[in-house]
Amino acid sequence: QKEVEQNSGPLSVPEGAIASLNCTYSDRGSQSFFWYRQYSGKSPELIMSIYSNGDKEDGRFTAQLNKASQYVSLLIRDSQPSDSATYLCAVKDNFNKFYFGSGTKLNVKP
Amino acid sequence: DTGVSQDPRHKITKRGQNVTFRCDPISEHNRLYWYRQTLGQGPEFLTYFQNEAQLEKSRLLSDRFSAERPKGSFSTLEIQRTEQGDSAMYLCASSFQLAGPYNEQFFGPGTRLTVL
Numbered sequence: 327q328k329e330v331e332q333n334s335g336p337l338s339v340p341e342g343a344i345a346s347l348n349c350t351y352s353d354r355g356s357q358s359f360f361w362y363r364q365y366s367g368k369s370p371e372l373i374m375s376i377y378s379n380g381d382k383e384d385g386r387f388t389a390q391l392n393k394a395s396q397y398v399s400l401l402i403r404d405s406q407p408s409d410s411a412t413y414l415c416a417v418k419d420n421f422n423k424f425y426f427g428s429g430t431k432l433n434v435k436p
Numbered sequence: 437d438t439g440v441s442q443d444p445r446h447k448i449t450k451r452g453q454n455v456t457f458r459c460d461p462i463s464e465h466n467r468l469y470w471y472r473q474t475l476g477q478g479p480e481f482l483t484y485f486q487n488e489a490q491l492e493k494s495r496l497l498s499d500r501f502s503a504e505r506p507k508g509s510f511s512t513l514e515i516q517r518t519e520q521g522d523s524a525m526y527l528c529a530s531s532f533q534l535a536g537p538y539n540e541q542f543f544g545p546g547t548r549l550t551v552l
Contacts, residue, residue, distance in 0.1 A: 330478070360541070
């Protein structure tokens, strides 16, 4: 069974700080990695995708990938209360199936 | 582009009844996925289609669940003889398959099922 592991949190950060979310995965052959944001009672919203080792930046968000360590992370700079949500890490395997972690709940305190 | 849509958004049913959910993907997307999500968990893969072909079905899915995508456009998910354990959010997602690993997937708003 391919697994995606995330710390469930909650992760609490003050407004304006950097939030760091982490994810590890078991399938070494995976090539595609995604971060979704999910507000309570809503469906997941794609915020970042990353396919190559290194960093990918999009606005206040930076995704980091290290395939050798099977590790993906998401940094949120200048965290805002509106960033408070559950962040899901997803991994696509070579058979086009997506595996999701259970999510990390982020609380940004004003 | 209106994104992925799902209908109904909420469904309350009695144990033993059949329910059917509909998903309309983003128009140019050839892949369509169904997931189930319960409280505190990430989405759990149920099945997926490429065009009208159902390519994989989760082994966790009992025979009470069936899905179709008859013309490669919208899809339906049917649950027969519902049980209380079927209560969950049912999510549909679609993507356009490109060469290589690039395959961003976008979710619909979900259908929340409550089985009494």
